[in-house]
Amino acid sequence: RYQDLDSCAICLSRPRDCVLLNCGHVCACSECAIVLQPPQCPICRDRIARIVPLYHA
Numbered sequence: 820r821y822q823d824l825d826s827c828a829i830c831l832s833r834p835r836d837c838v839l840l841n842c843g844h845v846c847a848c849s850e851c852a853i854v855l856q857p858p859q860c861p862i863c864r865d866r867i868a869r870i871v872p873l874y875h876a
């Protein structure tokens with residue numbers, strides 16, 4: 820299940836590159852996270868208060 824860990828849980832095509840707060844899940848790419856309606860985490864359905872980009876060196 821390595822691919823599941825690396826790819827966005829929503830579009831399955833882009834890498835996960837942001838953290839959803841307040842739950843802290845890293846489960847989506849920023850493009851998907853920004854347009855989620857309603858704005859809730861796809862894993863735990865907690866409300867998304869903030870989306871923090873992950874920057875990979």
Ligand SMILES: [Zn+2]
Binds near residue numbers: 833847848850852
């Ligand atoms: Zn995505």
Ligand SMILES: [Zn+2]
Binds near residue numbers: 842
């Ligand atoms: Zn979550």
